[in-house]
Amino acid sequence: MTLAEISEILDALSIVSPEETDDVPFHSVCSADLMSDVLYYHAPNSLLITGLTQPHVIRTAEIAGIKAIVFVLNKKPDARTIELAQQKKIPLFSTPYCTYTASGKLYEAGLRSLRDA
Amino acid sequence: MPLNIDGCIEGSYQLIGGNFATAGEASTCLKLKLTELGVAETIIRRASIATFEAEMNVIIYAAAGWLHYYITPHGIKIRIEDMGPGIEDIELAMQEGFSTAPEWVRELGWGAGMGLPNMKKNSDLFKIDTVVGEGTTVEMVINIP
Numbered sequence: 084m085t086l087a088e089i090s091e092i093l094d095a096l097s098i099v100s101p102e103e104t105d106d107v108p109f110h111s112v113c114s115a116d117l118m119s120d121v122l123y124y125h126a127p128n129s130l131l132i133t134g135l136t137q138p139h140v141i142r143t144a145e146i147a148g149i150k151a152i153v154f155v156l157n158k159k160p161d162a163r164t165i166e167l168a169q170q171k172k173i174p175l176f177s178t179p180y181c182t183y184t185a186s187g188k189l190y191e192a193g194l195r196s197l198r199d200a
Numbered sequence: 201m202p203l204n205i206d207g208c209i210e211g212s213y214q215l216i217g218g219n220f221a222t223a224g225e226a227s228t229c230l231k232l233k234l235t236e237l238g239v240a241e242t243i244i245r246r247a248s249i250a251t252f253e254a255e256m257n258v259i260i261y262a263a264a265g266w267l268h269y270y271i272t273p274h275g276i277k278i279r280i281e282d283m284g285p286g287i288e289d290i291e292l293a294m295q296e297g298f299s300t301a302p303e304w305v306r307e308l309g310w311g312a313g314m315g316l317p318n319m320k321k322n323s324d325l326f327k328i329d330t331v332v333g334e335g336t337t338v339e340m341v342i343n344i345p
Contacts, residue, residue: 118256119314122249123321127241135309139256142224143309146231146252148245163221 084109084194086151086174089130092188093178095153099165101174107150113197114186118143126197132185136160141167149173155182201238203344205273209237215258215265217284220308223259226267227252230278237271239344247276247342250322253315254280254338260305261285262335275324275343286332294320 085108086101107128114132115121118139121131127148133140134155141164144152151174154160159177160168168175178185211233213226231248239247251267258265262284270277287293293300294316301311320326325341 116309117312117314118309119253119312119318122253123314123318125245125249127245133309137220137308139220139223140309142228143252145228146224146245146248 084189084192088192089151089153089189089194090176092192093153093176093180093185095176095178096157098154098159098175098177099168099173101151102172109150109194111197112186112189112194113149114182116182121147121149124197129197130189130194132182132189134158134182136164138164138167140164141171141173144173145171151176153178153185155180155185203273204236204238205271207272209233209271211269213267215255215262215267215280215282217259217261217263217265217282219259223256224252227255230267230269233269234271234276239271239276243276243342243344246322247278250319250340250342251278251280253318254278254340256310257315257336257338258282258284260301260310265335273344275341278340278342279337281335281337283335286334286336287328287330288332290328290330 109130111129116134125147128150131149131152153176157179234244262282265282268279296317297313299311299313305311323340324343327339330336
C-alpha cells in the first residue's frame with residue numbers, strides 16, 4: 084500500500100511530505116506509544132502509528148527503519164520534530180482518528196502488524 | 201557495498217543525562233558511520249538498536265556517561281559507561297517489563313522495561329557491571345559474520 088493510499092484511508096493531513104519514499108509500498112504497521120516496543124518488534128520499511136510527537140520518536144523511527152509516521156487525534160509535532168523528520172526524510176502525517184480506529188482501518192485494508200506481516 | 205574496515209576504528213560520544221532534545225544522536229552518528237563502512241544492514245540495525253537503548257538509559261537515569269565504540273572487520277564492540285544510580289537487582293532489571301523509570305519518563309514513551317532485554321537480544325555478547333550509587337557499564341559485541 085502506498086503512502087497516498089494510507090493517507091486517504093486515514094483522512095490524514097501531511098505535515099512532512101514524502102520524497103523518494105513516495106512510491107515505496109508499505110506492508111506492515113506498528114502502533115505504539117512505547118518506543119522500546121517499536122525497537123523490540125522492529126521491522127524495516129514499516130509505518131508507525133503513535134500518539135507521541137517528540138523528536139526522539141523520529142530518532143527511534145530512524146534506528147528501527149520506520150519509513151513514515153502517522154500521529155493520531157490530530158496531534159501536531161513541534162518545530163524540532165518536524166525539522167528532524169525533514170533532515171531524516173521521514174514523512175509525517177496527522178489523522179483525526181484514535182490509535183484503535185486508525186489501526187483498524189489499515190488492518191481492514193490489508194496491512195498487518197510488524198509481528199504478523 | 202564491500203566492507204571497508206582497516207584495523208580497528210574507534211571513537212567516543214559524551215552523553216548528558218536528562219537531555220532528551222539530543223537523545224539518540226550518538227546512536228544515529230554510529231549508524232551513519234557503520235553505513236559508510238559498508239556494514240550489512242541487518243548488522244547495523246542490531247548495533248543501532250542496542251546502542252540506542254543503552255544511550256536512552258544514560259539519558260533517563262544517569263547524570264552523564266560515555267559511549268565508546270570499536271569497529272573491526274569481525275565485529276562492533278560498544279561500551280557505555282555512566283555516572284548513574286547503578287542497578288540494585290540485575291536479574292530483575294533483565295526481566296521484560298520491569299522498570300524503575302519515573303512517570304514523566306513513561307509519558308515520553310520510555311521506561312517500558314524493555315531496554316536491557318532489547319540490548320541483550322540484539323547483541324552476540326552482553327555484559328553488565330554495576331555499582332549502586334556509582335554507575336553502570338554495559339559492554340556489547342555484535343559480530344560481523
